[in-house]
Amino acid sequence: MVNIVSNEGAKVWIPHPEKVWEGAELQEDYKPNKTTLNVITDEKENKILNVKSEKDLPFLRNPAILIGENDLTSLSYLHEPAVLYNLQVRFCQHRDIYTYCGIVLVAINPYDDLPIYGQAMGDLDPHIFAVAEEAYTKLEREQRDQSIIVSGESGAGKTVSAKYAMRYFATVGGSATETQNRKEGLGQ
Numbered sequence: 001m002v003n004i005v006s007n008e009g010a011k012v013w014i015p016h017p018e019k020v021w022e023g024a025e026l027q028e029d030y031k032p033n034k035t036t037l038n039v040i041t042d043e044k045e046n047k048i049l050n051v052k053s054e055k056d057l058p059f060l061r062n063p064a065i066l067i068g069e070n071d072l073t074s075l076s077y078l079h080e081p082a083v084l085y086n087l088q089v090r091f092c093q094h095r096d097i098y099t100y101c102g103i104v105l106v107a108i109n110p111y112d113d114l115p116i117y118g119q120a121m122g123d124l125d126p127h128i129f130a131v132a133e134e135a136y137t138k139l140e141r142e143q144r145d146q147s148i149i150v151s152g153e154s155g156a157g158k159t160v161s162a163k164y165a166m167r168y169f170a171t172v173g174g175s176a177t178e179t180q181n182r183k184e185g186l187g188q
């Protein structure tokens with residue numbers, strides 16, 4: 001994605017050897033004939049970026065009001081640093097491990113037992129139960145098989161996610177069967 005707005009004062013992401021990305025602010029307007037761009041990082045360090053063409057311009061940061069959105073598609077700028085930062089803010093500040101990206105649910109492995117698999121859950125909150133519920137509702141409404149694809153690297157949490165999806169199905173499916181059994185038991 002090429003950033004179009006590159007004026008002095010623009011908030012950007014620049015590569016960092018350890019943090020991967022760090023926040024910075026342009027100290028001058030970008031002009032096509034320039035090959036460098038002065039920035040000042042959030043740590044107040046002056047840096048000079050090599051900019052041979054528009055393609056080398058740093059990624060623009062999203063406005064602060066959008067940070068922490070529960071759906072990545074709501075972000076004005078959707079690129080690697082924007083995605084990572086949004087997920088980081090949600091997880092580190094609010095312990096939210098789930099974030100939507102459209103119909104995809106992104107899950108961060110918290111390596112911790114969080115109290116997020118109980119009953120209380122907002123309708124719009126991204127959650128593995130919400131994904132399972134959507135599949136189950138469509139299964140019933142459309143009478144067609146549904147698939148949930150769980151992917152990620154080793155240790156990412158695929159088995160645990162699948163387990164919670166199965167727990168949801170067992171709960172809603174189980175209660176329907178129990179209701180049916182009860183009805184049959186009552187001769188209904």
Ligand SMILES: Nc1ncnc2c1ncn2[C@@H]1O[C@H](COP(=O)(O)OP(=O)(O)OP(=O)(O)O)[C@@H](O)[C@H]1O
Nearest residue numbers: 109110111112113153154155156157158159160161
């Ligand atoms: N939602 C979660 N909440 C708490 N801990 C989790 C969660 N997801 C994963 N973990 C932790 O991470 C460990 C690894 O997760 P999991 O076994 O699901 O990974 P995986 O993607 O299936 O790995 P592999 O591909 O190697 O089988 C779990 O044993 C658990 O300790």
